Amino acid sequence: MNTWFRFLLVPTLSVPLLAAGYGYVEKPEPPPTQAEKDDGCVSVPVDPAAKPGDASVLDFEYPYYGNTPEELIPFRGVEPYYRYWTKRLPFRGPGRDYPDPPDLKSLKIGLLSPPPYGPEGARGKRSRQGVLLAVEEANAARRPGQLPFEIIEKEDSPQWGSAANIAVEFKDADVLGFLGTIDGDATHVALRVALKIETYMINASDPDPTLTETQIPWLTRVWPDDRQQCFRLALLAVKQHGCRRIAVFRESSRPGRVGVMHFNNYIRRLGYPPVAHLFFKPGDKDISAQIQAIKAAEPDAVLFYGQPEDVGRFVKMFREAGLTARFYGFDRLQEDAFRREAGEHAEGMTITYFFNPHRTDPVWLDFAARYEKRWGEKPDVYAAYGYDAARLMIEAIDHAGPNRFRIRDYLAGLEEWDGVTGHMIFDGRWDNIAPITIARFHHGEWQYDPPPAPNWRPRRTQQAQAGAARP
Amino acid sequence: MKPRDLSPWLTVALAVTTLQAAETTPAAFKDIPFPVIERFENFGKAEGIPTEKVHAVYKTTDGRLWLGTWNGLCVRREDGRFHRYGPEDGLSHKMVLQIVEDPQTGDLWIATMRGLTRLSGGRFTVYTQTNSGLPNNVVYGVDVREGRVWVATAAGAGSFNPKTGEWKIYDHNNTVMHEPWCYAIKATPDKVFIGVWGGGIIEHDPRRGTFKEYRDPDRDFHYDLVPDDGPINDITSWLSWEDGVLWQCTYFGFARYEGRGWKTWVEEKTPLLSNFTQFVWPHRRVAWIGMDRGVSVTDGETWVNYEVGPKGEGLRTLYRPGQPPEVQTMPTALANCFVLGIYVDDEEAWFATSNGLSRGVFAPYPRPATVARARP
Numbered sequence: 131m132n133t134w135f136r137f138l139l140v141p142t143l144s145v146p147l148l149a150a151g152y153g154y155v156e157k158p159e160p161p162p163t164q165a166e167k168d169d170g171c172v173s174v175p176v177d178p179a180a181k182p183g184d185a186s187v188l189d190f191e192y193p194y195y196g197n198t199p200e201e202l203i204p205f206r207g208v209e210p211y212y213r214y215w216t217k218r219l220p221f222r223g224p225g226r227d228y229p230d231p232p233d234l235k236s237l238k239i240g241l242l243s244p245p246p247y248g249p250e251g252a253r254g255k256r257s258r259q260g261v262l263l264a265v266e267e268a269n270a271a272r273r274p275g276q277l278p279f280e281i282i283e284k285e286d287s288p289q290w291g292s293a294a295n296i297a298v299e300f301k302d303a304d305v306l307g308f309l310g311t312i313d314g315d316a317t318h319v320a321l322r323v324a325l326k327i328e329t330y331m332i333n334a335s336d337p338d339p340t341l342t343e344t345q346i347p348w349l350t351r352v353w354p355d356d357r358q359q360c361f362r363l364a365l366l367a368v369k370q371h372g373c374r375r376i377a378v379f380r381e382s383s384r385p386g387r388v389g390v391m392h393f394n395n396y397i398r399r400l401g402y403p404p405v406a407h408l409f410f411k412p413g414d415k416d417i418s419a420q421i422q423a424i425k426a427a428e429p430d431a432v433l434f435y436g437q438p439e440d441v442g443r444f445v446k447m448f449r450e451a452g453l454t455a456r457f458y459g460f461d462r463l464q465e466d467a468f469r470r471e472a473g474e475h476a477e478g479m480t481i482t483y484f485f486n487p488h489r490t491d492p493v494w495l496d497f498a499a500r501y502e503k504r505w506g507e508k509p510d511v512y513a514a515y516g517y518d519a520a521r522l523m524i525e526a527i528d529h530a531g532p533n534r535f536r537i538r539d540y541l542a543g544l545e546e547w548d549g550v551t552g553h554m555i556f557d558g559r560w561d562n563i564a565p566i567t568i569a570r571f572h573h574g575e576w577q578y579d580p581p582p583a584p585n586w587r588p589r590r591t592q593q594a595q596a597g598a599a600r601p
Numbered sequence: 602m603k604p605r606d607l608s609p610w611l612t613v614a615l616a617v618t619t620l621q622a623a624e625t626t627p628a629a630f631k632d633i634p635f636p637v638i639e640r641f642e643n644f645g646k647a648e649g650i651p652t653e654k655v656h657a658v659y660k661t662t663d664g665r666l667w668l669g670t671w672n673g674l675c676v677r678r679e680d681g682r683f684h685r686y687g688p689e690d691g692l693s694h695k696m697v698l699q700i701v702e703d704p705q706t707g708d709l710w711i712a713t714m715r716g717l718t719r720l721s722g723g724r725f726t727v728y729t730q731t732n733s734g735l736p737n738n739v740v741y742g743v744d745v746r747e748g749r750v751w752v753a754t755a756a757g758a759g760s761f762n763p764k765t766g767e768w769k770i771y772d773h774n775n776t777v778m779h780e781p782w783c784y785a786i787k788a789t790p791d792k793v794f795i796g797v798w799g800g801g802i803i804e805h806d807p808r809r810g811t812f813k814e815y816r817d818p819d820r821d822f823h824y825d826l827v828p829d830d831g832p833i834n835d836i837t838s839w840l841s842w843e844d845g846v847l848w849q850c851t852y853f854g855f856a857r858y859e860g861r862g863w864k865t866w867v868e869e870k871t872p873l874l875s876n877f878t879q880f881v882w883p884h885r886r887v888a889w890i891g892m893d894r895g896v897s898v899t900d901g902e903t904w905v906n907y908e909v910g911p912k913g914e915g916l917r918t919l920y921r922p923g924q925p926p927e928v929q930t931m932p933t934a935l936a937n938c939f940v941l942g943i944y945v946d947d948e949e950a951w952f953a954t955s956n957g958l959s960r961g962v963f964a965p966y967p968r969p970a971t972v973a974r975a976r977p
Contacts, residue, residue, distance in 0.1 A: 171894075171909050171937060171938040171939070172909060172910065172911050173874075173894060173895065173908035173909060173910060173911075173916055173938070174910075174911065175910065175916055175918070175928040176918055176926050176928055194823070195823055204821055204824070205819075205821075205824065205826060208826075210819075210824040210825060210826045210827075211824075211825050211826060211827050211828050211867075211870075212824065212825040212828075212854075212867050212870065213823065213824060214822065214823055214824070214825075214853060214876075215823060219852075219876075219877065220893075221893075222875075222877075222893040222894055222938055222939055223893065223937070223939035223955040224653065224937055224939065224955050224956045225653075225955075228653075289756070290737075290755075290756040290757070290772070290773075290781055291736070291737035291739065291754065291755040291756025291757075291781070291782075294737060294738075294739040294755035294756070295715070295737070295738050295739060295755075298694070298696075298714045298715055298738070298739060301696070301714070315780065318780075318782065318798070318799075319739075319755045319756075319782055322755065322782065322784070322798060323714070323739060323755070326696070326698070326714065327696070327714075340799065340822070343822035343823075343836075344798070344799075344836055344852070345822075345836070345852035345853060345876075345877070346852070384780070
């Protein structure tokens with residue numbers, strides 16, 4: 131039979147048979163509703179005249195490489211075959227029109243915290259306190275008829291994959307979204323589950339640059355990652371301070387490896403690769419071999435990455451061994467453990483930090499006062515970003531209702547947002563790329579530079595000026 | 602579509618049509634070196650599937666169709682309806698991610714979000730990280746070859762010998778993987794391929810105990826510096842192997858390795874529908890790729906893509922080497938463009954989607970003389 135005739139025959143026969151009520155007849159799907167169109171499932175036919183390769187991928191909607199300066203980007207001067215994250219990946223699955231879950235008694239938000247007895251336990255506690263404060267304030271402000279928020283708390287364990295199991299428990303508890311955590315490995319495995327359970331995750335404290343490079347459109351990170359710190363430190367050391375022989379001394383761990391990874395690349399691209407790259411184990415007491423090796427490299431700068439008590443102890447050892455190089459570090463050295471261990475040798479340490487905690491703007495002061503009243507201590511960055519993450523999730527749920535897919539759309543569509551930590555700008559990977567600041571330990575205290583002005587703003591601002599200051 | 606529901610008139614009409622058409626491949630598809638889908642039949646809650654989201658579809662050697670869904674394991678009964686098994690029946694968790702059959706025993710091995718489940722002789726047996734040597738309870742992938750069960754979990758790969766009860770774990774302590782996040786596994790006659798999150802692909806030779814790593818040479822997630830230089834990305838979301846060809850899914854594109862060199866594909870620059878590739882089912886050196894925008898089918902040269910059009914119609918686009926694409930409208934479409942699982946044999950194609958199950962009915966084509974049962 132002629133092919134065209136066969137294609138014509140079936141619909142020709144089907145229509146009258148269907149009209150006459152003869153059983154089931156294959157028919158086209160009904161026209162999609164607007165909600166279905168929003169799912170992104172719809173495809174527009176390709177232009178038959180087009181050939182693969184015709185389409186341009188250089189339509190940059192977002193700054194490239196976490197807004198890293200051009201001179202630090204790899205393969206600069208060479209146009210790669212393909213670039214990722216020049217625009218955001220859509221979620222094309224269904225779900226936005228699913229009915230609300232029946233018989234809801236609360237709006238559940240998961241909170242994945244690090245093990246309380248591990249190295250991140252204290253930071254996790256402060257982050258948790260920020261989250262709980264946000265939820266308590268939101269519940270206190272609920273109007274009659276509005277469901278309260280409920281935090282479903284789970285603590286990770288120091289075992290690979292534990293966070294994956296916890297994320298499944300969040301799914302079983304029907305959370306609408308979840309928050310966490312600090313450990314890069316735990317956050318990674320939880321994120322992969324987030325994709326499977328289609329539940330949005332806001333990360334408030336994992337600095338691992340590779341986290342958002344997994345291309346999973348179910349994650350926003352409010353915490354500026356180590357990439358932001360690395361390029362600030364690289365430019366500061368090489369361009370401003372004129373350092374040419376930089377040694378790297380970091381913790382032998384996954385956070386240590388991915389933490390300095392970009393710094394090493396950036397100084398190499400500036401023409402000054404690390405003259406030494408040595409490791410220590412957390413808690414090490416004897417680092418004489420590393421000191422000897424680093425001294426032999428004759429560095430004019432040393433970058434440290436590790437827990438503040440370790441780095442503080444090592445800074446003291448380095449200075450006492452006669453090393454006069456400039457010292458640089460990451461945000462954690464701002465914690466008291468660093469100055470306690472380093473003692474007088476803390477003087478001169480330069481670090482990157484997210485914002486000035488001595489800010490005097492009303493938003494910060496008001497938050498700090500509320501936090502101190504609730505918990506009896508001043509907030510740090512973990513508390514503040516935890517608070518912001520929870521506020522953002524609450525805002526999304528209030529805006530979208532108890533539907534995980536609409537919550538995703540709201541959060542994944544954010545371009546900017548104002549929290550107690552400051553103004554956030556989200557890039558094509560949903561990372562906060564707002565400029566961070568520099569702090570120097572001088573005369574026994576941290577002194578903070580004002581952060582540089584953003585050099586990029588979103589083309590379109592969907593939601594901003596959210597109510598972080600309005601509990 | 603269920604044949605039992607067809608009216609006698611329509612049945613006769615379709616039978617005549619099919620019989621006559623079956624003699625030759627439609628001219629439009631004559632130069633397509635693999636089966637082309639002429640229409641889709643869709644199944645959902647009306648047929649007893651308990652939820653919209655179907656993760657996996659698998660046909661066992663006895664011809665029965667099994668589904669892994671957001672809410673349980675399903676099997677299609679003779680009346681065409683689906684029967685559900687859940688945790689109350691012994692399944693380890695209601696979210697089922699993958700199903701494979703041990704062809705020697707007929708046992709089903711079921712990967713779930715909380716443990717591995719074996720269905721044997723009508724009985725479920727659950728393996729978890731606390732009652733067995735399973736590396737982690739989140740089991741993304743499972744495969745069986747020569748009686749040995751292989752799993753990919755959130756904390757390493759594992760192998761299990763059901764006869765001896767012996768487990769072996771493969772992670773960062775005893776292999777080349779630097780992080781033990783495993784998302785797919787495929788056992789072949791002499792190698793086992795492990796898809797690792799951030800670690801590319803690991804090739805394991807169980808006889809020699811060796812491990813070999815395949816990584817994206819540019820080592821940067823923001824770029825693909827040059828095409829065809831290795832895996833398209835180090836984050837492997839799925840992989841499979843058939844007839845000497847290894848296929849890699851990532852959320853950055855798609856790749857193939859034939860033992861000599863790599864070939865990579867990305868959206869916009871190649872016919873690949875989307876970079877977000879979630880699943881591949883190879884059948885006779887042809888890859889059936891499930892992604893967030895539909896299905897691409899390719900032998901590496903010719904491509905046929907299936908999408909959902911603006912009015913809910915099916916869109917089929919044929920890419921022949923050296924020719925402009927040819928877009929064809931189909932009266933029926935995939936149940937949803939978000940395709941999570943695929944099963945293909947010489948007779949038909951099945952698609953697990955986020956909004957139901959689809960069957961792809963092939964246009965007549967010259968079937969292979971020997972219908973070998975592939976088991977990707």
